[in-house]
Amino acid sequence: MRLALKHADRQSNNKTGLRIGSTLNALATWIDERTGFLAPLKSFFNYPVPKYVHKNLLYSLGGLTLIAILLQVITGLLLSFYYDPSPTEAYNSVDYVTYQLALGWLIRGLHYFNASAIVILITTHLLRTFSFSAYKKPRELTWLSGIFLLLVVLGFAFTGYLLPWDQRGYWATKVGTEIAASAPVIGEWQARLVRGGPELGQATLNRFYITHILLLPGALVLLILFHIYQLRYHGVAPPLTKRGQALANKFVPFFPHWVVIDATLGLILLAFLAFLSWRWPAPLEFPADPSSTDFVPRPEWYFLFLFQLLKYFPGPWEPVAAFLIPLVVIGSMILLPFIDRGTERRPWRKPLTTSIAGLYLVMILALTFLALSTDQQPPPADGFAAAQPQPEAQVVNPEPEIAAGEDDAAAEPEVSAAVAPAENLEVEPEAEAEHEPSLQNTTAQPDDSGAALAMLEVLPPAIPAASPAAQAPVGSKPNTLIAIAVSEATLDSFADFWAQAPRLEVATQGAKAALSGSDQKTGPLVTVQAAYDAVSLVVRLEWPDATASLLKNAWIWSGTRFTKSGNEDQFAMLWPIGNNAEFATKGCAAICHQADDDDKWWMGSESDSVRYDVWQWLAARTNPVRQADDSWWSVQTDPTTPASSRHSDALAGGGYQLNIAEDKRGPAVMHGVNPATPFIFAGEEIAVDPTALQPNQIVPGYILAASVGSRGDISARGVWFEGKWIVVLRRALSTGHEDDAVLTPGKRSPFGLAVWDSKNGINHNITPEVLILEWD
Amino acid sequence: MSENYLPPLDPHKGSWDEESINRRRFLEFGFWTISGVAGLAMGGASLRFLVGDSLKARPGQWVTVGDLAALAPGQVHRVTYSVQITDVWRTVPKNGILYAYSDDGAEYIVLDATCSHLGCNVRWLEQEQRFACPCHNGSFTRAGQVISGPPPQPLSRLQTKIENGFLQALI
Numbered sequence: 001m002r003l004a005l006k007h008a009d010r011q012s013n014n015k016t017g018l019r020i021g022s023t024l025n026a027l028a029t030w031i032d033e034r035t036g037f038l039a040p041l042k043s044f045f046n047y048p049v050p051k052y053v054h055k056n057l058l059y060s061l062g063g064l065t066l067i068a069i070l071l072q073v074i075t076g077l078l079l080s081f082y083y084d085p086s087p088t089e090a091y092n093s094v095d096y097v098t099y100q101l102a103l104g105w106l107i108r109g110l111h112y113f114n115a116s117a118i119v120i121l122i123t124t125h126l127l128r129t130f131s132f133s134a135y136k137k138p139r140e141l142t143w144l145s146g147i148f149l150l151l152v153v154l155g156f157a158f159t160g161y162l163l164p165w166d167q168r169g170y171w172a173t174k175v176g177t178e179i180a181a182s183a184p185v186i187g188e189w190q191a192r193l194v195r196g197g198p199e200l201g202q203a204t205l206n207r208f209y210i211t212h213i214l215l216l217p218g219a220l221v222l223l224i225l226f227h228i229y230q231l232r233y234h235g236v237a238p239p240l241t242k243r244g245q246a247l248a249n250k251f252v253p254f255f256p257h258w259v260v261i262d263a264t265l266g267l268i269l270l271a272f273l274a275f276l277s278w279r280w281p282a283p284l285e286f287p288a289d290p291s292s293t294d295f296v297p298r299p300e301w302y303f304l305f306l307f308q309l310l311k312y313f314p315g316p317w318e319p320v321a322a323f324l325i326p327l328v329v330i331g332s333m334i335l336l337p338f339i340d341r342g343t344e345r346r347p348w349r350k351p352l353t354t355s356i357a358g359l360y361l362v363m364i365l366a367l368t369f370l371a372l373s374t375d376q377q378p379p380p381a382d383g384f385a386a387a388q389p390q391p392e393a394q395v396v397n398p399e400p401e402i403a404a405g406e407d408d409a410a411a412e413p414e415v416s417a418a419v420a421p422a423e424n425l426e427v428e429p430e431a432e433a434e435h436e437p438s439l440q441n442t443t444a445q446p447d448d449s450g451a452a453l454a455m456l457e458v459l460p461p462a463i464p465a466a467s468p469a470a471q472a473p474v475g476s477k478p479n480t481l482i483a484i485a486v487s488e489a490t491l492d493s494f495a496d497f498w499a500q501a502p503r504l505e506v507a508t509q510g511a512k513a514a515l516s517g518s519d520q521k522t523g524p525l526v527t528v529q530a531a532y533d534a535v536s537l538v539v540r541l542e543w544p545d546a547t548a549s550l551l552k553n554a555w556i557w558s559g560t561r562f563t564k565s566g567n568e569d570q571f572a573m574l575w576p577i578g579n580n581a582e583f584a585t586k587g588c589a590a591i592c593h594q595a596d597d598d599d600k601w602w603m604g605s606e607s608d609s610v611r612y613d614v615w616q617w618l619a620a621r622t623n624p625v626r627q628a629d630d631s632w633w634s635v636q637t638d639p640t641t642p643a644s645s646r647h648s649d650a651l652a653g654g655g656y657q658l659n660i661a662e663d664k665r666g667p668a669v670m671h672g673v674n675p676a677t678p679f680i681f682a683g684e685e686i687a688v689d690p691t692a693l694q695p696n697q698i699v700p701g702y703i704l705a706a707s708v709g710s711r712g713d714i715s716a717r718g719v720w721f722e723g724k725w726i727v728v729l730r731r732a733l734s735t736g737h738e739d740d741a742v743l744t745p746g747k748r749s750p751f752g753l754a755v756w757d758s759k760n761g762i763n764h765n766i767t768p769e770v771l772i773l774e775w776d
Numbered sequence: 777m778s779e780n781y782l783p784p785l786d787p788h789k790g791s792w793d794e795e796s797i798n799r800r801r802f803l804e805f806g807f808w809t810i811s812g813v814a815g816l817a818m819g820g821a822s823l824r825f826l827v828g829d830s831l832k833a834r835p836g837q838w839v840t841v842g843d844l845a846a847l848a849p850g851q852v853h854r855v856t857y858s859v860q861i862t863d864v865w866r867t868v869p870k871n872g873i874l875y876a877y878s879d880d881g882a883e884y885i886v887l888d889a890t891c892s893h894l895g896c897n898v899r900w901l902e903q904e905q906r907f908a909c910p911c912h913n914g915s916f917t918r919a920g921q922v923i924s925g926p927p928p929q930p931l932s933r934l935q936t937k938i939e940n941g942f943l944q945a946l947i
Contacts (some may be wrong), residue, residue, distance in 0.1 A: 046782050046783065048785055048790075050790075050791075051793055051796070054796075074818065074822065078822055078826065081825075081826060082828070082864070089865075089866070092865050092866070093865060094862060095865070100865070101825065101828050101829070102822050102824050102825065102828060102829075103821050107822070107823055107825050204944050210792075248790070248792055249791065250791065251785060251789075251790055251791070251792055251793060252792070252793050252796045253797070253800075255807075256803040256804045256806070256807045257796060257799075257800075260803045260804075260806050260809055261805040263814070264808045264810055265806050266810075266814065267813060267814050270814055270817070270818070364926055371866040392905070421829065588777075604891075648898075663906075704790030738860075738867075
C-alpha cells in the first residue's frame with residue numbers, strides 16, 4: 001500500500017515537473033518569438049572554451065573580477081539607499097549604516113573589503129595576461145580596455161574614499177587634489193575643477209558621489225561589455241606550453257563547465273569578504289575636521305606606492321613623481337602591444353619587456369612596503385608600566401581638608417534636586433559592600449589655624465591583598481582605552497576581569513595650563529580601564545590623592561555660630577552626544593572656552609546642536625548613594641553666566657539638596673540620630689538644633705538621595721585608601737535618554753576626563769589629549 | 777548526448793570533450809546550488825538591510841494640546857504641534873495638526889487631522905459643523921465619524937490626559 005502511494009507520489013511529482021518544464025519552455029518560446037533572445041543566449045552559454053583554459057585557474061581571474069565587480073555594484077546600490085551626500089550628514093548616514101542598521105556592518109564591510117579585492121584581482125588578471133603575452137595582435141584592444149578598466153577601478157577607489165566624509169577620506173582627498181594642483185600650468189585649474197571650488201566641500205562631495213555612482217559605473221559597463229565581446233570575438237590566446245597545446249583542440253561549453261568554477265570561486269570570495277567584515281569591521285574614522293592638525297593623512301594601501309614616491313621628489317620635482325612617472329608607467333602599459341609586436345609570446349624569451357614589467361612590479365611593491373614600514377607607530381613608552389602598589393587591608397586616617405571658597409563653578413552641574421522620601425531610595429547607603437570602606441562618625445578637631453577640620457576614618461575592611469587591576473597590561477595604543485568584553489560588567493573595582501583590561505595612563509595638568517600654557521601645574525596620573533557586557537560599560541579609575549576630601553559646603557559649629565567650609569574630590573568623564581568632528585580632534589580645547597576674566601571661563605559648545613554628556617562623580621554628594629551625577633553641556637543660555645551651558649539631566653526624583661537655612665547662616669537640618677554622622681540621607685534629617693552640637697561639630701552640607709530618572713543613569717562606587725581614589729562608574733551603553741551619549745561596541749568614541757583634588761582649594765586638572773574608547 | 781545539447785564544432789577547430797560533457801548534469805547542479813547559496817545569502821542580507829528600521833514602531837509621544845482655560849467647550853480648536861522625532865539617523869521636528877473639542881470642559885476629543893482615506897489634512901468647516909478633506913471630499917462629524925465620501929474609517933482619535941491644567945494627547 002505504502003509502495004503504491006510512493007509510486008503514485010512519484011508519478012504525480014514527475015507530472016508536476018513536466019508541467020513546470022513544459023510551461024517554462026512555452027514561456028521561453030513565446031519570449032524568443034518576440035525578441036529573438038534565445039539563440040544569442042544559447043550561443044553565449046554554449047561558447048566552446050578550450051580545455052587548457054578550463055584546466056588552468058589563472059584563466060578564472062577575469063571571471064572572478066567580474067563577479068567581484070557585480071558584488072560591488074549590489075552592495076553599492078544597497079548603501080546608496082541610506083547614504084546622504086552632504087558634508088553635514090554624510091558621516092552620520094555612514095555611521096548609521098555601520099553601527100545601527102541591521103546588517104549594515106556586513107554590507108558596508110563587503111563593499112569596503114571588496115574594493116581592495118577588485119584591485120588585487122584586476123592586477124593579477126593583468127599580470128596573467130601580460131605573462132601569457134595575450135596583449136599581442138589581434139588582442140591589442142582587449143588589453144587596452146583592460147588597462148582602462150584598471151584606471152576606472154582606481155577612480156572608483158579614489159572617489160569612494162571621500163564619501164564617508166571622515167578624517168581619512170577628507171584628508172586623503174585633500175592631499176590627492178593638492179597633488180593635482182601641483183601639475184605645471186593647469187594644476188590649480190584642474191584641482192578647482194575636481195573640487196568644484198577652492199575648498200573641499202559640498203561641491204566636491206557631489207562631484208565625487210555622482211562620479212562614483214553614475215559616471216564611473218557607466219564607463220565600467222561599457223568597458224566590460226567591450227572587453228567580453230573582444231574576448232569572445234578573438235577567443236582566448238593560444239597556449240604557451242606543450243601541455244596546453246595538447247589540450248587546445250578539445251573544448252568544453254562555457255556553461256556550466258567554466259561558469260561553475262567562477263561561481264565556486266565567487267562564493268569563496270563572498271565568504272572570505274564576509275569573514276573579514278565580521279572580524280575586522282570596515283573602519284570609520286572620526287568626522288572630517290578641516291581645522292584638525294594632528295591627523296596624519298594616508299591613502300588606501302593600493303595608492304601607498306605613489307604616496308611614498310612623492311617623498312623622494314620634494315619641491316619643484318614633485319610633478320615628476322605625481323605625473324611624469326605615473327604617465328610613463330601607464331603610457332608604457334597602453335603602448336605595450338604596439339611596441340612589443342614580435343611573435344614570441346613566452347616571457348622567458350622576451351627579457352626586455354619581462355624585465356621592465358618586473359621592475360615596475362618590484363618598485364611598486366618596494367615603495368608600498370617602505371610606506372607601510374615607515375608608518376609604523378613608535379612603541380609606547382613603558383614608563384607607565386611600573387607595578388601599582390599593592391593595596392593592603394589596613395586602617396588609614398585621611399584628613400579631609402576643608403577648603404575655603406564657595407563652590408566649584410567650573411565643575412558643578414545645576415542643582416535642582418528634590419529630596420525623595422527615604423523609602424524611595426534605590427540604594428541603601430548603610431549596606432556596606434565587601435570592598436567598600438565604611439565612613440565612621442566625624443569628630444571635629446581644631447587645626448593649627450584654629451579652624452575646624454573633620455577627621456573621617458576610612459576603613460577598607462575587605463580589600464583584597466592584591467588588586468587584579470595591578471596585574472593588567474598597559475595598553476599599547478596611545479590615548480586609547482580598550483574596553484574588554486566580559487560576561488557581566490559589575491560595579492566592582494576588584495573584579496577579576498580588571499586583570500585583563502589594558503590600563504590607560506592619562507597624565508593630567510591644571511585646566512588652565514593645559515589650554516593656555518600660562519600655568520604648568522601638573523595633575524595626578526589617572527589610570528583608566530574599561531569593560532563592557534551586552535548592556536553596560538564599566539570604567540575603573542584610579543588616581544593618587546593624599547587626602548580624601550568629603551565635605552562639600554559643610555557647616556562647622558563654633559559653639560556660637562556656623563561657618564561654611566569644605567569641598568570634595570571629584571572626577572568627570574565627558575562624551576560627545578552624537579558625532580562631533582571638533583571634539584574628536586581637539587578634545588578639551590573644543591569645549592573649554594577661555595576668557596580674559598577668569599570668572600568668565602566656561603565649558604560647553606557654541607552651537608545648540610553640539611552637546612556633551614558629562615558623568616561627574618562627586619565624593620560627598622553622589623558617592624555615598626553610589627551614583628555619579630549625569631549632566632549635559634551645550635551653549636550658554638546666558639552669556640553673562642558661565643555655568644549656563646551646563647544642565648543636569650532630567651530628574652524624576654531624589655538627588656542631593658543643599659542643606660542651608662533660609663537665612664543662609666547655617667544648615668537647615670542635621671542628622672536625626674547622631675549629629676556627628678558624616679552624611680545625611682533623605683529621611684534621616686531633623687531640624688537643626690545647635691544645643692545638640694558640640695563645638696567644632698560638622699553638619700553635612702547636603703541631604704543625599706539617589707537620583708531617579710536620566711540624572712541617575714550612572715552607578716558609581718568610590719573607595720579611598722592608601723593615598724589614592726579608586727572609582728568605578730557604570731552606565732548602560734544606551735540609556736534611551738536624549739541627554740545621554742550612546743556608546744556602541746565597535747564604534748570608537750572620543751572622550752575627555754577631568755579630576756579635581758580639593759586639597760587647599762579646588763585643583764581642576766584635565767587632559768588636553770583626545771582619549772578614544774575602543775572595544776576589543 | 778552532446779549532439780542533442782551542443783551544436784557541432786568546426787572539425788578544423790577541434791571537438792567537444794566528451795568526457796567532460798558527460799559531467800554536465802552534475803556541474804549544472806553544482807552551479808545552481810552554488811548560485812542558490814550565494815543568491816540566498818546575499819538576497820536575504822540585502823532584504824534585511826533594505827527593510828532596516830522601516831517596520832519598527834515609533835514610540836508614542838505626549839504633546840501639549842493647550843491650556844484648558846483656552847480650550848473653550850463647544851468649539852473645535854485647531855492646534856499645530858511640533859515634536860522631535862528620530863528620522864532614520866537624524867533628530868528632526870515633526871509638525872502636525874490636531875483638533876480638540878469638548879462638550880463640557882471635562883472630557884475632550886482630540887482628533888488627528890490626517891484623513892483616514894489617503895492622508896491629506898482635513899479642515900474644520902465651522903458653518904457646516906463638519907471636517908472636510910480637500911483631496912477627495914471626505915467628510916467627518918465633529919467626533920471624527922465619517923459622514924460621506926471615500927474615507928473607510930473615522931479620523932484617528934488620540935488618547936488624552938490632563939496635567940497641571942494642560943490637555944495633552946498621545947501622538
